[in-house]
Amino acid sequence: MWRAGHAVVFADSGERITTSADTSDEAIARAISAYIARPNAPRRISVSTWNGEDVLKSPGQALLKAAGFDRTPGGMARG
Numbered sequence: 195m196w197r198a199g200h201a202v203v204f205a206d207s208g209e210r211i212t213t214s215a216d217t218s219d220e221a222i223a224r225a226i227s228a229y230i231a232r233p234n235a236p237r238r239i240s241v242s243t244w245n246g247e248d249v250l251k252s253p254g255q256a257l258l259k260a261a262g263f264d265r266t267p268g269g270m271a272r273g
Contacts, residue, residue, distance in 0.1 A: 210243040211254060219257060226261045230272060238273035240266070 213222050230239060241263065244254030249269045263270040 209240060211241055212245055223257055223260060226257060230261065238271065240269060240271040242269035
């Protein structure tokens with residue numbers, strides 16, 4: 195997802211999410227919402243890695259929870 199010409203969030207099929215270091219949590223939350231609301235988005239999205247680490251041990255867990263994701267044994271999932 196892009197904002198003002200800069201990458202905010204990069205999602206590799208949703209399983210691995212990478213965010214830019216200087217992006218606010220609010221901008222990341224908006225990008226996640228846009229990602230899951232896009233046309234033809236899969237009904238189920240699972241995230242296991244956030245910025246190269248286990249999503250369950252990262253700041254991404256709270257952001258995904260706020261976007262409607264639930265904790266699973268392998269990470270966070272929605273749908």
